[in-house]
Amino acid sequence: MPELILDGRPLKVAEGTTVAAALMLGGDGTSRTSVSGQRRAPVCGMGVCQECRVTIDGQRRLACQTLCRDGMRVESRP
Amino acid sequence: MKDGADFIVIGGGIVGAACARELAKRGQRVLVLDAGLRAATAAGMGHLIVLDDNPAELALSQYSVQRWREWAPEMPENCAYRQNGTLWLAANAEEMAVAEAKYQVLRDHGMDCELLGAAALRATEPELCEGLHGGLRVNGDGIIYAPNAARWLLDHPLIEQRQARVVEIDGARMRLEDGSWLSAQATILAGGTHVTELCPELPVEPKKGHLLITDRYPGRISHTLVELGYVTSAHNASGPSTAANIQPRPTGQLFIGASRQFNTADPEVEPWMLARLLQRAVDYMPGLARLNGIRAWTGFRAASPDGLPLLGEHPQRPGLWLAVGHEGLGVTTAPGSADLLIAQLFDEPAPLALEPYLPQRFAGVRAHA
Numbered sequence: 547m548p549e550l551i552l553d554g555r556p557l558k559v560a561e562g563t564t565v566a567a568a569l570m571l572g573g574d575g576t577s578r579t580s581v582s583g584q585r586r587a588p589v590c591g592m593g594v595c596q597e598c599r600v601t602i603d604g605q606r607r608l609a610c611q612t613l614c615r616d617g618m619r620v621e622s623r624p
Numbered sequence: 625m626k627d628g629a630d631f632i633v634i635g636g637g638i639v640g641a642a643c644a645r646e647l648a649k650r651g652q653r654v655l656v657l658d659a660g661l662r663a664a665t666a667a668g669m670g671h672l673i674v675l676d677d678n679p680a681e682l683a684l685s686q687y688s689v690q691r692w693r694e695w696a697p698e699m700p701e702n703c704a705y706r707q708n709g710t711l712w713l714a715a716n717a718e719e720m721a722v723a724e725a726k727y728q729v730l731r732d733h734g735m736d737c738e739l740l741g742a743a744a745l746r747a748t749e750p751e752l753c754e755g756l757h758g759g760l761r762v763n764g765d766g767i768i769y770a771p772n773a774a775r776w777l778l779d780h781p782l783i784e785q786r787q788a789r790v791v792e793i794d795g796a797r798m799r800l801e802d803g804s805w806l807s808a809q810a811t812i813l814a815g816g817t818h819v820t821e822l823c824p825e826l827p828v829e830p831k832k833g834h835l836l837i838t839d840r841y842p843g844r845i846s847h848t849l850v851e852l853g854y855v856t857s858a859h860n861a862s863g864p865s866t867a868a869n870i871q872p873r874p875t876g877q878l879f880i881g882a883s884r885q886f887n888t889a890d891p892e893v894e895p896w897m898l899a900r901l902l903q904r905a906v907d908y909m910p911g912l913a914r915l916n917g918i919r920a921w922t923g924f925r926a927a928s929p930d931g932l933p934l935l936g937e938h939p940q941r942p943g944l945w946l947a948v949g950h951e952g953l954g955v956t957t958a959p960g961s962a963d964l965l966i967a968q969l970f971d972e973p974a975p976l977a978l979e980p981y982l983p984q985r986f987a988g989v990r991a992h993a
Contacts, residue, residue, distance in 0.1 A: 581840065581875045596918040599839055606839050606916045 550618040565609035565620055566591065566598050577609050577622050629655035632808040634790050634798070634822075637665035638770050638955050639933075639947050640814030641777035642962035648782040650970070655808070656778060657800075659789035662891065663816045664954055665770045667923025669835065669871055669881055671848055672766040672956050673710055676729050680932055680980030681953070684960045686733060687976055689764055691959035696766075703776055704769040704874045711740075711749060711847035712760040713868070713908060719852040723760040726852075736763040751844050751909050760852075767848060767871055770955045793822045796943030810969060813938075814947040816954070817926040823941070826934070827986050828949045830924035832885040834898050839916045842876030844909075851908060866901045868908045878915065880905045882952070884925075893920050927951040934983040935964045939990050945969060946983050 549558045550568060557572035566588045569575050576585040577598040588598035591610045598609040601621040609620075631647050633640045636658030644654045672689050676682040696705045714720040723739060730737045738761050745759045746752055778785055792799040797807040813819055817830045851868040869881040883901045898920055906913045928934060928949030938944040947965050950957060964981060967974035983989045 596839075599916065599918070605914070 548614045548616040548618070550614050550616070550620055552620045553622055559614050563614045565600060565602065565607070565612045565614055565618075568614050568620065569598075569600070569609055569622060573622070579624055628806075629653045629784065629808050631655070631810055631812065632657065632796075632798070632806060633812045633814060634793075635663075635814035635816060635818075636774065636778060636785060637663050637814065637816055638774045638777075638958040639665075639816075639950060639961055640812065641774040642958035643812050643814060643947055643965055644783050645777040645780060646962045646966045648780040650966070652782065654783045655806070656783060656785045657788045657790060657798075657806075658785065659818070660787055661789075661818055662924075663818070664923050664925055664950075665774055665816075667833075667835065667921060668770060668925075668952070668955060669869065669879055670704075670768040670770040670773075670955050671710075671869070671871060672768060673848075673850075673953075674730065674735065674762060674765060674956075675953065676726060677931065678980075682729070682733065683976050684932070684957050684964075684981070685953060686735065687963075688957045688960035689766070691963070692766060692768065692956075693764065695959070699773065699776055702769065703773045705766060705773075706768075706874060707764065707766040708872065709847045710762045710765040711745075711849050712762070713745070713752070713849060713851045714757045714759055715755075715851065715853065715908075716757055720757040722852050723758060727760050730760075730762065737761060738763075749845050749847060749849065751911050752849070753908055753910055756908075761847065765848065767873070768955065773955075790822060793941070793944060795941050810943055810945055812945045812947055812965065816948070816950075817924045819926070819946075819948045823938070823944075825940075825988050825991075826946070826948060827929050827988055828926045828934075829886070830889060831927045831951065832883075832888050832890075832922055832924055833881060833952070834883045834893060834901050834920065834922050836880045836898065836902065836917045836920040837873070838878045838880070838912075839918050840876035841878065841915055844878065844911065845870065845872045848872070849908065851904075864897065866897070866904045868905045870905055870909055870912070878912070880912070880917075889924075891922050891924075893922055925951045926954070929986065932981055933957065933961055934986070934989070935961055935981040936968050936978070936983050939984045 552572045576587045589595040593611045630652040633656045674685045714723045740759045789801040790798045796811045849870040864885045866883045871879040933950045934946045
């Protein structure tokens with residue numbers, strides 16, 4: 547069971563869980579803040595809509611296209 | 625506007641909008657018809673840039689960029705105007721010589737610009753690659769979000785906007801898709817690449833461009849970065865070409881161009897061309913390779929054979945006035961194009977010599993009967 551750090555808080559998830567699913571399991575499901583200050587959440591789940599972009603270990607990634615790994619740091623807030 | 629407009633403008637992009645605005649300022653009632661088709665105002669980069677490939681291009685772009693600076697204080701924030709300047713990049717000694725020549729020309733025309741050596745260039749934009757020879761900073765250039773700028777220009781009590789597709793033009797009269805006819809004192813055609821559907825004699829061809837925008841990464845660069853290879857590779861080649869053009873949006877996004885392709889009307893993003901374009905940009909700004917692009921799309925520039933717009937009355941279609949063929953400079957030169965066209969419409973002195981832009985310079989337009 548990988549354990550990741552989601553916005554500073556530890557979260558254990560099942561093997562094969564995407565970061566998008568982890569956002570839902572460990573928080574309110576939102577992934578980012580839009581330029582107008584609204585929270586946004588994953589929409590398409592298949593790497594197209596770009597709504598689920600989060601920072602993973604310092605790099606901007608799509609949460610729906612990334613599997614959780616042990617020790618991964620995921621940031622959804624600026 | 626029950627009794628009809630004084631003028632009808634076909635095309636509500638940036639050029640049509642600028643023409644409509646200048647007419648409305650003179651107290652004229654204007655009807656703007658827009659078909660809602662794919663067009664360059666919505667696709668392009670909104671780079672307000674002075675280009676000097678020839679004296680007429682320099683005159684029109686310098687005049688127009690100055691007009692944008694004058695408009696800036698009136699524009700709403702969502703037009704995203706910034707006078708951030710263009711930084712032309714010289715990769716080698718030959719391009720540095722081009723930068724120096726350009727500097728002389730622009731200085732001779734009273735423009736605020738400066739040459740930077742290699743070290744000064746890197747100090748100005750630390751994200752640039754090593755090994756560049758220098759650059760030319762043109763301080764009066766800027767950027768804008770053109771769709772909102774067009775909306776702002778059209779927001780005037782004497783301007784009525786209507787979504788409608790014109791299917792036939794007869795001088796100042798036109799037939800709409802629903803079969804109805806409209807007419808006015810004069811009609812201004814500003815339909816970008818679509819004008820040849822109405823006037824096949826116009827020498828306007830689509831030149832396809834690819835664009836990509838990244839996620840938000842504020843503060844990486846401050847100027848719009850343009851390679852001087854642009855002068856040789858993109859403008860003068862007849863085959864597909866790319867040139868690095870990296871623009872910092874006020875949101876922190878980076879907007880990346882530019883490519884040119886001829887003889888295609890296919891709007892699909894072509895991965896090989898997008899890859900070539902991005903590689904070129906990464907060559908100049910290596911850190912780009914670690915950033916995420918979130919959208920890529922294409923657009924079509926409405927190009928005339930000599931790269932200058934056609935501004936004036938159609939020699940063979942009295943009552944029809946042309947503001948077409950702006951290629952990649954439509955957003956930049958919209959204000960000047962409007963002023964030159966409207967000076968002719970009202971028989972007023974024009975702010976620039978008109979000859980280089982008159983439609984009758986093309987034999988095909990003259991000969992059409």
